Amino acid sequence: MSDNLHLIKSSELLETITKAKNELGFTLLLDITAVDNLYKSHPPFTRFELIYILRHTNFKDIVIYKVAVEDAEIGVESISSLFSSADWAEREIFDQYGIHFKNHKTLKKILNHNEFVGHPLRKDYEITKGQYCTVSQDLMDEMKPLLDERDLDMNKDDLMIVNLGPSHPASHGTIRTLAALDGETIVAAAAEVGYLHRGFEKSCENHNYNQIIPYTDRLNYCSALMNNIAFAKTVEEMLDITVPDRGIFIRIILAELSRVIDHLVCLAAGLLDMGGQTNYWYLFNPRNNAYDFLSKLTGARLTNSYMRIGGMTHDLYDGWQSDLEDVLVKIDFGITESLKMILHNRIYNDRIQNVSPVSAKQAIDYGFTGPNLRASGVAYDLRFSDPYYYYDTFDFNMVVGSVGDTYDRMMVRFEEMNESIKIIKQAIKRMPGGDINVADKRITMPSKECVYGGIEGMMNQFKLVIDGVKVPEGEHYGAFEAANGELGFYIVSDGSGTPYKVKVRPPSFYHMAAYPKIIENYQVADAIMTLGSLNIIAGEMDR
Amino acid sequence: MDLSNTHLLDEAVVTTKLDAVVTWGREASLWPFVFGTACCAIEFMATAASRYDISRFGAEVLRFSPRHADLLIVAGTVSYKQAPILKQIWDQMPEPKWCVAVGACASTGGFYDNYTTLQGIDEIVPVDVYVAGCPPRPEAILDAVMDIQRQLKREPKFELRNTEFKGKLDDV
Ligand code: SF4
Numbered sequence: 001m002s003d004n005l006h007l008i009k010s011s012e013l014l015e016t017i018t019k020a021k022n023e024l025g026f027t028l029l030l031d032i033t034a035v036d037n038l039y040k041s042h043p044p045f046t047r048f049e050l051i052y053i054l055r056h057t058n059f060k061d062i063v064i065y066k067v068a069v070e071d072a073e074i075g076v077e078s079i080s081s082l083f084s085s086a087d088w089a090e091r092e093i094f095d096q097y098g099i100h101f102k103n104h105k106t107l108k109k110i111l112n113h114n115e116f117v118g119h120p121l122r123k124d125y126e127i128t129k130g131q132y133c134t135v136s137q138d139l140m141d142e143m144k145p146l147l148d149e150r151d152l153d154m155n156k157d158d159l160m161i162v163n164l165g166p167s168h169p170a171s172h173g174t175i176r177t178l179a180a181l182d183g184e185t186i187v188a189a190a191a192e193v194g195y196l197h198r199g200f201e202k203s204c205e206n207h208n209y210n211q212i213i214p215y216t217d218r219l220n221y222c223s224a225l226m227n228n229i230a231f232a233k234t235v236e237e238m239l240d241i242t243v244p245d246r247g248i249f250i251r252i253i254l255a256e257l258s259r260v261i262d263h264l265v266c267l268a269a270g271l272l273d274m275g276g277q278t279n280y281w282y283l284f285n286p287r288n289n290a291y292d293f294l295s296k297l298t299g300a301r302l303t304n305s306y307m308r309i310g311g312m313t314h315d316l317y318d319g320w321q322s323d324l325e326d327v328l329v330k331i332d333f334g335i336t337e338s339l340k341m342i343l344h345n346r347i348y349n350d351r352i353q354n355v356s357p358v359s360a361k362q363a364i365d366y367g368f369t370g371p372n373l374r375a376s377g378v379a380y381d382l383r384f385s386d387p388y389y390y391y392d393t394f395d396f397n398m399v400v401g402s403v404g405d406t407y408d409r410m411m412v413r414f415e416e417m418n419e420s421i422k423i424i425k426q427a428i429k430r431m432p433g434g435d436i437n438v439a440d441k442r443i444t445m446p447s448k449e450c451v452y453g454g455i456e457g458m459m460n461q462f463k464l465v466i467d468g469v470k471v472p473e474g475e476h477y478g479a480f481e482a483a484n485g486e487l488g489f490y491i492v493s494d495g496s497g498t499p500y501k502v503k504v505r506p507p508s509f510y511h512m513a514a515y516p517k518i519i520e521n522y523q524v525a526d527a528i529m530t531l532g533s534l535n536i537i538a539g540e541m542d543r
Numbered sequence: 544m545d546l547s548n549t550h551l552l553d554e555a556v557v558t559t560k561l562d563a564v565v566t567w568g569r570e571a572s573l574w575p576f577v578f579g580t581a582c583c584a585i586e587f588m589a590t591a592a593s594r595y596d597i598s599r600f601g602a603e604v605l606r607f608s609p610r611h612a613d614l615l616i617v618a619g620t621v622s623y624k625q626a627p628i629l630k631q632i633w634d635q636m637p638e639p640k641w642c643v644a645v646g647a648c649a650s651t652g653g654f655y656d657n658y659t660t661l662q663g664i665d666e667i668v669p670v671d672v673y674v675a676g677c678p679p680r681p682e683a684i685l686d687a688v689m690d691i692q693r694q695l696k697r698e699p700k701f702e703l704r705n706t707e708f709k710g711k712l713d714d715v
Contacts (some may be wrong), residue, residue, distance in 0.1 A: 023566075054559060060587065099703060112624065112659070113623060113624040114625075116623075120617060120658050120659075125658070126655060126658075127656075127657050127658060128657060128658065129658050130623055130658050130659070130661070131623060131658070131662070132623060132626065132711055132712065132713065133623050133626070133627065134627055135627070136627060136628070166625070167578060167628055167632060168607070169607040173579070173580060173584070174579070174580050174625060174628075184582055192622055194622075195580070195622060195624055195625045195628075196580055196581055196619075196620060196622060196625075197622055197624065197659045198581075198620050198622065198655045198657070198659055198660055199655060199657035199658055202657055202658065203655070203657055215654075216656070218581070218582055221581065221582035221585055265585065265588075269588075280592070281592065281593050284588070284592045284593075285592065285593060286587070287589075288589060288592070288594050291589075301586070301680065302582060302585060302586060302678050302679075303582060303677060303678065383650070410617075419656060524652040538580065538581065539581055
């Protein structure tokens with residue numbers, strides 16, 4: 001058990017978290033999750049435990065509180081009055097585990113359909129038990145209190161209710177926003193998510209660690225490799241191993257390239273929503289070049305699954321440098337051309353400057369991380385505050401905005417691409433030789449010659465495939481600065497090759513939770529731009 | 544114009560069968576509605592972008608209202624929560640209409656064999672072409688469009704399609 005983990009009683013929960021926030025300086029609530037201990041070999045005192053993960057204002061330290069839930073029906077006190085981000089996080093636990101939160105304003109299902117019966121992440125819910133659902137909720141149960149708070153009435157104030165989504169060209173996936181409009185202005189909004197809930201966490205409990213890698217690809221599918229790396233890194237931390245330097249440098253290059261690709265897609269789609277179709281071509285096409293490089297290296301364009309616990313499947317191919325440098329030139333060209341068109345463009349500037357600004361304080365309260373948080377002027381980037389993988393030895397800058405409006409969110413991404421390209425160029429020069437995988441038979445697959453050439457290698461391969469990599473008993477939260485923000489994995493291991501539980505800390509989930517609030521008082525057309533600038537990726541948000 | 548001059552008429556008039564004209568029109572102007580939900584939708588974006596350029600096959604007029612479209616392209620995972628929406632969109636499309644399931648998820652549920660994921664959209668709507676891959680390459684999506692074009696040539700032109708089909712969400 002790591003030393004930043006504290007066990008607290010459920011009666012002390014609110015008090016402890018308040019103290020952590022106000023006195024100890026843990027102002028960023030990263031995630032809340034639960035563990036169902038039903039199938040543990042030494043079950044603790046209670047069936048359910050809640051896990052609260054918070055980050056300090058120095059953005060380096062984290063603290064984890066573990067709370068035993070005596071009775072799921074009675075539940076524990078809600079902390080949504082302390083952190084806005086707790087609102088959706090608690091709803092998710094209610095939905096997935098059926099744990100009640102006292103004094104939560106709208107405690108209802110969030111990821112699963114409103115007609116869904118049961119709590120799928122409970123260990124006794126069978127993984128394949130799907131349920132056909134028919135009627136969507138009208139969301140008026142959320143809208144009504146919002147209107148009452150604002151002293152508005154549908155008829156008297158002549159408001160109109162409009163559904164943006166779930167299937168809407170600008171919703172970038174299936175996300176539903178219900179907006180109450182006064183003319184063109186949004187006076188109140190509520191969002192519904194979960195349309196792309198694909199049971200990532202439940203699937204993890206049924207696969208061994210390396211089999212989970214393809215599932216991680218499909219969290220944020222615009223930067224699949226980054227999820228691979230983040231997951232592998234967390235498991236490696238639990239195993240207390242470090243990938244050899246060459247492996248690390250390959251990971252750095254691929255992570256930064258993925259960040260660039262992710263930002264390219266976000267900006268291309270965002271500008272397309274605004275009518276800037278030419279930008280779409282300029283930004284989207286170099287991405288195809290990057291995919292050519294990735295196809296050659298990993299065999300897939302989008303969902304690469306290139307990483308393994310303890311390293312990766314194979315080394316770089318001959319001539320990778322020139323291919324990659326060529327890609328960088330094309331990306332740079334695309335960015336430059338696109339910026340030429342928008343930088344001094346009145347339509348671009350007028351449409352998104354001062355639209356939906358989020359102050360630094362609000363952003364932290366909402367649980368923002370990544371470019372969206374930095375746009376609000378908060379200098380938080382894990383690569384700086386808690387550098388891993390030699391990031392402290394690279395020469396690059398953190399990009400920070402000022403007011404956190406749609407403009408800042410987009411421009412921060414433009415600049416970050418340049419910084420990532422800088423990192424890649426340095427990493428190409430510094431690429432060391434040597435191994436890419438840890439030399440440990442319990443973790444890394446033997447070479448094909450060994451497998452076909454001897455009984456020992458064959459058995460080794462067999463054990464690794466059937467049992468998987470055995471991870472020591474314990475629990476760990478690992479964080480990674482992904483394209484959209486802090487991507488965390490909270491993993492509970494019972495010592496076997498299959499995780500007992502995996503929880504993703506998805507940056508987009510918290511960005512989306514804030515979305516209905518920040519679009520208020522702006523027009524529908526602004527809201528579309530704001531959604532694009534937040535870069536909500538449904539795969540990661542709904543998991 | 545002197546209509547008795549048959550020579551002139553020859554150049555201005557083409558005689559053909561009504562069927563052939565209709566097919567020719569339909570084939571060259573499929574209007575897709577893209578029900579993009581997940582990773583596969585990103586590859587569809589690439590298919591529409593300039594390198595792969597779906598407009599070379601006459602299918603670039605992407606419609607965002609199902610009432611304007613005759614080709615439903617389902618790109619991505621469809622969950623049980625999404626299924627009623629997919630069905631509603633399909634029902635809103637006017638006849639004749641075709642449907643392509645892009646990727647493993649839309650075709651069979653893919654590797655999401657779990658409580659959230661519909662095990663193939665053909666449980667809800669009739670599918671004409673399945674595209675394998677996770678995600679399929681853009682070329683495969685283009686190939687599916689061409690498949691639909693070939694298929695519609697063979698079909699009767701003025702009959703309702705898929706009258707036999709009964710999905711899991713019909714009559715509920
Ligand atoms: S088939 Fe694969 S790539 Fe396509 S939506 Fe499903 S998981 Fe994503």
